[in-house]
Amino acid sequence: MSGKYICELDENVERKSVSYxxxxxxxIAGDLYTSKDLDENQKCPALIVGAPYGGVKEQGPCVYANQLAQRGFIVLTFDQSFMGESEGEPRNVSSPDIFVENFSAGVDFLGMQNIVDREKIGIIGICGSGGFSLSAAQVDTRIKAVATASMYDMSVAGRGMMNEELLKMAKDQFSQKRWEDFENGTPEYIPSFPEEPVDFIPEGVDPVIEEFWRFYAMERGHHPNARGNFTTTSQLAFMNFRLLDYVDEISPRPILLIVGDRAHSKFFSEAVFAQAAEPKEFLEIEDAEHIDLYDRLDKIPFDKLEEFFKQNL
Known part of the structure; x- marks a missing residue:
């Protein structure tokens, strides 16, 4: 089920469904955004916008694409494999390898479009896609510049938050779950958010969960294809996969890390900034929490994003 975008398409922007x-x-199911006054005889710079971890193209990516298409970029948004309108069974499986690969698949697609200058392709990764996009850029040199917003490194977010005892318990739990899934014929999937939008926050939830609930579970960002979480045993893959060991190898291609000053996730971007080689920039947005960089037009620094990519593509 699609059709519901969290922002209205600007009258000067055209959006068409694509697949590759x-x-x-x-x-992969995607949307391609272009300005209606686009000169089709001229090759333009292009951007790929990746959704937050568990999100879909109709959420944060459409907000970014709607704005950046007006600023002269061809913009591709997409659903990750096993998510949204993209192919992949069983549904809601999370695969770090495939999620990284899908950014390079977007570069493949854009490089074949007559209106795209294939030497001027950049990436914007929101939340978990920040880590996946940087990981893709580590090896795919066709990606000429990377910007992240509220970046999460999902390979750290799991095991990095556990001590040795908790990590062993988690491995045991998920390993045993594989037998249960095999016997049942399908992996366990427990969604985090309701099927329909709500106007309340459950009592006693963790502050980080509360923040995500305010976006994904409420009218602001709710989408039926993005109910949160992944199959339970998906977590094993991230315990055995490090996304950003080679982030310094992106240089001399530039990196821009954008975070809110109140974001619970800020430390992920700080760690990447410390590890990355020049050229790199760190931009902190005043009075902004993690989810504000998903959709808040008054917080997302579109002028800076335009400047960064026009200078570096």
């Missing part, structure tokens, strides 16, 4: 395959043969 990644290197595993899975069909």
């Amino acid at each position: 395959k990644n290197r595993y043969g899975l069909t």
Whole structure:
């Protein structure tokens, strides 16, 4: 189910559905945004915008694409494999390898479009896609510049928050769950958010969960294809996969890390900034929490994003 975008399409922007395959043969569903006054005889710079972890193209990515298409960029948004309108069974499986690959698959697609200058392709990764996009850029040199917003490194977010005892318990739990899933014929999936938007926050929830609830569970950002969480055993993959060991190898291609000053996730971007080589920039947005960089037009620094990519593509 699609059709619901969290922002209205600007009257000067055109959006069309596209599809293409990644290197595993899975069909990716995307949207391609262009300005209506686009000169189709001229090749333009292009951007790929990746959704927050568990999100879909109709949420944060459409907000970014709607704005950046007006500023002269061709913009591609997409649903990750096993998510939204993209192919992949069983549904809601999370795969760090495939999620990184899908950014390079987007570069494949854009490089074949007559209106795109294939030497001027950049990426914006929101939340978990920040880590996936940086990981793709570590090896895919066709990606000429990377910006992240409220970046999460999902390979750290799991095991990095556990001590040795908790990590062993988690491995045991998820390993045993594989037998249960095999016997049932399908992996366990427990969504985090309701099927329909609500106007309340559950009592006693963790402050970080409360923040995500305010976006994903309420009218502000709710989408039926983005109910949160992934199959339970997906967590094993992230315990065995490090996304950003080679982030310094992105240099001399530039990195821009954008965070809210009140974001619970700020330390992820700080760690990447410390590890990355020049050229790199760190931009802190005043009075902004993590989810504000998903959709708040008054907080997302579109002027800076335009400047960064026009200078570096």
